[in-house]
Amino acid sequence: AQSVTQLDSQVPVFEEAPVELRCNYSSSVSVYLFWYVQYPNQGLQLLLKYLSGSTLVKGINGFEAEFNKSQTSFHLRKPSVHISDTAEYFCAVTRSNFGNEKLTFGTGTRLTIIP
Amino acid sequence: EPEVTQTPSHQVTQMGQEVILRCVPISNHLYFYWYRQILGQKVEFLVSFYNNEISEKSEIFDDQFSVERPDGSNFTLKIRSTKLEDSAMYFCASSEDQGALGTQYFGPGTRLLVL
Numbered sequence: 001a002q003s004v005t006q007l008d009s010q011v012p013v014f015e016e017a018p019v020e021l022r023c024n025y026s027s028s029v030s031v032y033l034f035w036y037v038q039y040p041n042q043g044l045q046l047l048l049k050y051l052s053g054s055t056l057v058k059g060i061n062g063f064e065a066e067f068n069k070s071q072t073s074f075h076l077r078k079p080s081v082h083i084s085d086t087a088e089y090f091c092a093v094t095r096s097n098f099g100n101e102k103l104t105f106g107t108g109t110r111l112t113i114i115p
Numbered sequence: 116e117p118e119v120t121q122t123p124s125h126q127v128t129q130m131g132q133e134v135i136l137r138c139v140p141i142s143n144h145l146y147f148y149w150y151r152q153i154l155g156q157k158v159e160f161l162v163s164f165y166n167n168e169i170s171e172k173s174e175i176f177d178d179q180f181s182v183e184r185p186d187g188s189n190f191t192l193k194i195r196s197t198k199l200e201d202s203a204m205y206f207c208a209s210s211e212d213q214g215a216l217g218t219q220y221f222g223p224g225t226r227l228l229v230l
Contacts, residue, residue, distance in 0.1 A: 036221070043206060043223035044158070090158060100146040100210045102160040102171060103219060 002027040002093045006106035013081050014114045021076040021109045023065075023091030030096040033074040034103065035065055038088045047089070050074060051096070061085065086113045117141045119222035121207050127228045128197055136192045136225045138207030147190045148208040148219060149182065151175070158206065164190065197229045 003026045013019045025031060035047040048059025055067040065076045074091060088110050092103040120139045128134050140147050149161040163170040164182050181193045190209075194201055204226050208219040 034218075044208075044221040046218065046220065049218060092158075100163070100165070100219075102148065102163055102173075103150075103158075103208075104160070105158040107157045 002031060002095065002104045004091050004093050004104055004106035006091055006109050008109050009107065010110045010112065012112045012114055015083055016080050018079050019077065019081050019085075019111065021089050021091075021111065023074045023076065023106060025072050025074065025091070025093045027072075027093060027095070031093045032096045033065075033067060034092040034094075035059065035063070035074075035076050036090045036092060036105075037061075038090065038108075040087070044090065047076070081111070081113050083113050083115060085111060087111060119207055119209055119220055121205075121222040121225050123225060124223065125226045125228075127230065130199055130229055131196050134194050134197055134227065136194075136205050136207075136227070138190045138192075138209075138222055139188050140190055140207065140209030141220060142188070144209035144211050144220075146170075146210045146219075147182075147184070148210075149192045150206045150208065150221075151203040152206065152224075153200075153203045161192070161205075194227075197227075199229050202227060202229045 005024045007022050033050040036044040037047045038044050048057050050057050050067045058064045063078050088108045090108045091106040094101050094103050122137045147164040150158050152158045160173050162172045162176045179195045183191050204224045206224045207222040210219045
């Protein structure tokens with residue numbers, strides 16, 4: 001079974017400062033990795049994904065994430081945050097060789113941007 | 116841009132009543148999912164559906180739950196006799212076939228409150 005750990009439940013950051021949201025996963029098989037964002041009172045929006053190839057993936061809204069197989073991590077970063085980035089961010093994993101399987105989510109990180 | 120839609124956005128029901136949550140997946144998608152998110156907790160997988168059959172279901176998805184694709188566009192989740200602990204946000208998701216490597220697109224959710 002897969003599992004995802006998001007160690008930081010809340011991250012406050014000043015506007016225009018950089019941010020890193022941490023995600024570690026556990027799996028005995030190869031995985032695909034995802035970051036989803038949930039704005040207040042909204043559904044889940046795909047931010048970015050790692051399927052294969054380059055370990056640095058770029059997503060929407062200036063976010064990027066780096067897949068590190070040796071450290072089983074997929075941390076999300078943004079060099080300069082904006083007030084509109086205030087949201088909950090979920091890291092998720094699915095097995096890569098089994099087609100369209102379920103996503104296993106982490107507990108989420110609430111990013112709060114301080115003006 | 117095509118999107119997953121869900122109705123209703125909010126549903127309040129009495130314990131023991133049946134509820135049906137409706138979803139319209141993206142039109143060319145073949146895989147369908149239901150997830151739920153209890154307030155303040157992580158998103159949990161309930162069930163996946165492909166080719167008019169359940170592909171996988173979680174421990175949460177007991178005999179009180181059922182899914183159906185009654186026509187070519189809708190995908191429904193039925194809870195036969197709701198319990199207080201069924202109160203949650205329910206998300207529908209869909210994905211293309213295996214060629215799209217499992218990226219799931221989520222609807223805005225239905226907030227279910229059981230009194």
